Amino acid sequence: MNDSITESVDVVVVGAGVTGLYAVHRLRGLGHSVRGFERGDDVGGVWYWNRYPGARCDVESVDYSYSFDEELQQEWDWSEKYAAQPEIVRYLRHVADRFDLRRSYTFATSVTSAELDEETLRWTVRTDGGEVVSARYCVFAVGCLSSTHVPDVPGAGDFAGATYHTGEWPHEGVDFGGLRVGVLGTGSSGIQAVPLIAEQAAHLTVFQRSANFSIPAGNAPLDEETRRRQKADYAERRRLSRLSGGGSPHAAHPSATFDVSPEERRAAFEERWELGGVLYSKTFPDQLTDRAANEEARAFWEEKVRALVEDPAVADLLVPTDHPIGTKRIVTDSHYYETFNRDDVRLVSLRENAIERIDRTGIVLADGSRVELDAIVFATGFDAMTGAIDRVDVRGRGGRRLKDVWSGGPRTYLGLGVDGFPNLFNLTGPGSPSVMANVVLCAEQHVDWLADCLRHLDEHGYRAIEADEEAVEQWVAQCRDRAAATLFPAANSWYLGANIPGKPRVFMPFVGGFGVYGEIIADVAASGYEGFTLIRG
Ligand code: FAD
Ligand code: NAP
Numbered sequence: 001m002n003d004s005i006t007e008s009v010d011v012v013v014v015g016a017g018v019t020g021l022y023a024v025h026r027l028r029g030l031g032h033s034v035r036g037f038e039r040g041d042d043v044g045g046v047w048y049w050n051r052y053p054g055a056r057c058d059v060e061s062v063d064y065s066y067s068f069d070e071e072l073q074q075e076w077d078w079s080e081k082y083a084a085q086p087e088i089v090r091y092l093r094h095v096a097d098r099f100d101l102r103r104s105y106t107f108a109t110s111v112t113s114a115e116l117d118e119e120t121l122r123w124t125v126r127t128d129g130g131e132v133v134s135a136r137y138c139v140f141a142v143g144c145l146s147s148t149h150v151p152d153v154p155g156a157g158d159f160a161g162a163t164y165h166t167g168e169w170p171h172e173g174v175d176f177g178g179l180r181v182g183v184l185g186t187g188s189s190g191i192q193a194v195p196l197i198a199e200q201a202a203h204l205t206v207f208q209r210s211a212n213f214s215i216p217a218g219n220a221p222l223d224e225e226t227r228r229r230q231k232a233d234y235a236e237r238r239r240l241s242r243l244s245g246g247g248s249p250h251a252a253h254p255s256a257t258f259d260v261s262p263e264e265r266r267a268a269f270e271e272r273w274e275l276g277g278v279l280y281s282k283t284f285p286d287q288l289t290d291r292a293a294n295e296e297a298r299a300f301w302e303e304k305v306r307a308l309v310e311d312p313a314v315a316d317l318l319v320p321t322d323h324p325i326g327t328k329r330i331v332t333d334s335h336y337y338e339t340f341n342r343d344d345v346r347l348v349s350l351r352e353n354a355i356e357r358i359d360r361t362g363i364v365l366a367d368g369s370r371v372e373l374d375a376i377v378f379a380t381g382f383d384a385m386t387g388a389i390d391r392v393d394v395r396g397r398g399g400r401r402l403k404d405v406w407s408g409g410p411r412t413y414l415g416l417g418v419d420g421f422p423n424l425f426n427l428t429g430p431g432s433p434s435v436m437a438n439v440v441l442c443a444e445q446h447v448d449w450l451a452d453c454l455r456h457l458d459e460h461g462y463r464a465i466e467a468d469e470e471a472v473e474q475w476v477a478q479c480r481d482r483a484a485a486t487l488f489p490a491a492n493s494w495y496l497g498a499n500i501p502g503k504p505r506v507f508m509p510f511v512g513g514f515g516v517y518g519e520i521i522a523d524v525a526a527s528g529y530e531g532f533t534l535i536r537g
Contacts, residue, residue: 017045147387
């Protein structure tokens with residue numbers, strides 16, 4: 001096999017999203033030779049792929065941006081509280097230019113396999129472009145939400161109109177003017193896209209299987225004075241974010257829900273509603289562990305949303321009854337609920353009237369009625385957290401496939417190591433806070449830990465690091481037990497793999513919070529990497 005190797009490097013990094021880009025920068029800075037591969041033809045990750053109308057971040061831009069370089073923080077001006085996709089991609093391109101990151105990447109190239117050589121403990125990484133790279137370390141930064149999911153609806157292939165997935169949106173954009181459009185799916189992507197598609201289309205039908213909790217973003221342009229204040233306060237903002245559960249500087253109310261008066265409770269919900277978006281789930285610290293506390297938050301939300309929707313029968317369909325608020329990521333929207341007040345928008349609840357099939361001209365429902373369509377938008381989400389790495393043939397000790405090792409659900413130690421796969425790291429994936437927090441800071445947290453770890457190995461003459469089986473078992477149990485102590489398992493969410501037929505139902509992220517997790521992994525490093533075996537060369 002060695003005679004086919006085209007290149008030999010210290011590190012291969014797979015992916016050029018926020019995580020991969022920072023990994024390339026940091027590891028190159030340590031003096032390692034780094035080779036990056038990216039399936040897309042440029043940097044950006046989810047922001048490269050998700051170009052649907054209305055795509056924007058749900059963590060404030062000032063927080064959803066890198067903290068590792070003070071000059072970068074100070075020089076970049078965000079135009080809005082929640083920046084839209086084109087601006088975020090511009091930012092990531094700016095980062096790539098500023099730190100000269102593209103030179104380490106081959107774009108439009110997918111990594112297809114990674115195989116461990118048990119003698120040398122090096123990885124042989126193969127791509128669909130024919131490269132065969134030998135690397136000491138193999139770093140996956142392939143994203144939790146980068147493997148799109150299109151449900152298997154009978155007849156979908158017969159549809160004569162155009163079909164799109166929000167996560168693979170055409171770069172040239174789509175003109176829905178004059179068209180009858182159907183949007184299938186009401187997660188964050190669907191809810192963000194619906195108001196803008198409704199503005200363009202002749203008629204829009206929204207097909208909803210499960211209603212979702214969404215909260216207006218309260219998005220607004222940032223003026224010069226706000227930006228100046230935010231930048232002056234950046235160090236404190238980041239300090240609070242690093243201690244927090246979600247990687248943002250906004251702490252939950254200091255008291256539990258029922259330890260305050262009804263008036264104070266209402267004022268706290270009102271304040272979070274005004275703040276906008278996803279952080280509503282963290283108004284009170286017990287909101288995601290105590291059913292009664294959760295119900296208080298939910299009832300306030302329902303009152304607010306019913307006030308936005310003119311037709312009470314439509315509002316009935318838009319109010320979720322199947323999961324506690326916050327147990328699926330709360331969506332951050334702009335005028336979603338008001339969109340259903342338009343005459344040219346219809347909501348079809350698939351719970352009452354399921355899709356029977358798609359045919360040449362539209363969608364046929366269980367009651368025999370048809371919805372004639374010119375275009376269908378699948379806002380149907382992702383094979384989350386494991387989908388992208390599952391597509392790569394990763395083989396560790398004894399030729400064992402990672403996909404098989406994870407067939408009952410992902411098994412990691414700290415989200416960072418897997419027994420049998422030395423020197424292989426899957427960043428911001430299962431077993432870490434990742435998608436439950438601000439992922440930009442999660443990426444920095446993982447990459448910084450990794451950089452310190454690789455330096456430690458070199459300084460002490462080790463050639464490899466490998467998670468211990470027992471540590472993996474304990475971490476899997478800890479992640480499971482922490483999730484079981486919350487309300488999260490009560491929702492059929494993608495956190496649990498519930499959106500993918502046949503996927504094992506296992507809560508995949510670490511639910512204990514970004515700050516707590518940071519302390520755990522820092523303690524492990526300080527202990528000399530307890531739970532890992534360091535292998536001498
Ligand atoms: P990604 O951005 O997914 O990048 C991974 C890259 O790896 C992709 O470009 C992919 O093409 C590439 N890749 C995958 N497999 C291979 C392979 N085999 N070979 C080569 N390349 C490969 N999180 C937040 O915290 N706040 C937000 O506001 C937020 N908004 C989001 C909006 C959308 C529409 C989506 C889908 C997700 C959002 N997220 C948000 C979560 C998002 O996943 C993270 O914020 C973050 O962008 C992930 O970065 P990443 O680099 O880890 O992964
Ligand atoms: P998602 O949350 O998984 O939503 C997918 C939607 O498609 C759900 O409404 C789902 O219904 C529906 N669906 C799936 N299969 C279906 C089927 N066979 N028939 C009918 N409906 C079906 O995916 P997403 O909206 O792309 O969001 C994924 C995650 O990406 C978010 O949770 C968030 O973390 C991130 N994101 C963030 C933003 C942002 O605001 N910054 C924007 C987009 C995405 P069920 O609920 O019934 O399964």
